[in-house]
Amino acid sequence: MSRKSFPLSKVYGLLEPGPVVLLTTASQTKVNIMTMSWCTMMEFEPPIVGCVISNRNYTFNILKATKECVINIPTLELAEKVVGCGNSSGRKIDKFKVFGLTQVTASCVKAPLIGECYANLECKVVDEKMVAKYNFFILEVLKAWIDPTRKDPRTIHHRGRGVFMVAGETIKLPSKMK
């Protein structure tokens, strides 16, 4: 894929529609992938993102220790791998290897980008005050990448228990909203 730098001022438009994402982390010895849907924008620029990562997940302790991750946005053709990553634990398997995904070196963080995803957001943890009570991490996006050839990406959106809505048509209405 042709990956290009993407303006931080436009990152909100990637996450605001609510796609399932794949969160990558890297400890000193391992990389991991976690499927995640509980995520929201919190500020436009710098882009601030809030997300829930259960303390039962292998990712939780890695993120607490390294304070770095990448939010990777997959599309429909990766749906089976997305569910596979959600149904397994990095404690037991190397998800990059098992699901045939490609590690791409990030520019600002040690966690890798997933090569097959159409967008990748390199992030650092900036606020952990809500982690103890809600497992809620607040992240700042440091660097964003996109495949500019994908105009209307068919992102997938989880309705629960393996049921996904697939992004359909795009409409544009006259709006003053950002």
Added chain:
Amino acid sequence: MSRKSFPLSKVYGLLEPGPVVLLTTASQTKVNIMTMSWCTMMEFEPPIVGCVISNRNYTFNILKATKECVINIPTLELAEKVVGCGNSSGRKIDKFKVFGLTQVTASCVKAPLIGECYANLECKVVDEKMVAKYNFFILEVLKAWIDPTRKDPRTIHHRGRGVFMVAGETIKLPSKMK
């Protein structure tokens, strides 16, 4: 529409896909509607929802004072009204009247349901610790309603500046994920 009570245990499946929602509030003298996209699930049951409501919005002070609101989920046929609500302020107009929307009495809160929306979640504010820094309110859903005739609702998902992705096809994959 035929509105029925919806189990709180299933509420996450309504918000997790990331639809644009209409937040209704009621002060002692006025009701208001706010268009909102920055919202995430934070717990399954009771359903806890986190959302960003800018302190520039008329809704902000009403929510701070009353600690109650309704999250209403619109579908495609309401898109113009959704943008209309996002482009105007309740300080100046009565949005229910201007956009021809119907107030339906809620069961647990004073804020009204929007009759035309396919789902409605009555909420109370349960945590304001992140409001000062991020305008981030944490809500508990007390009561949920749905139109059970709408199986695959064509929710709308904001990509920024009036561009919306419309919910497309539904797929189901074998999954152990909740």
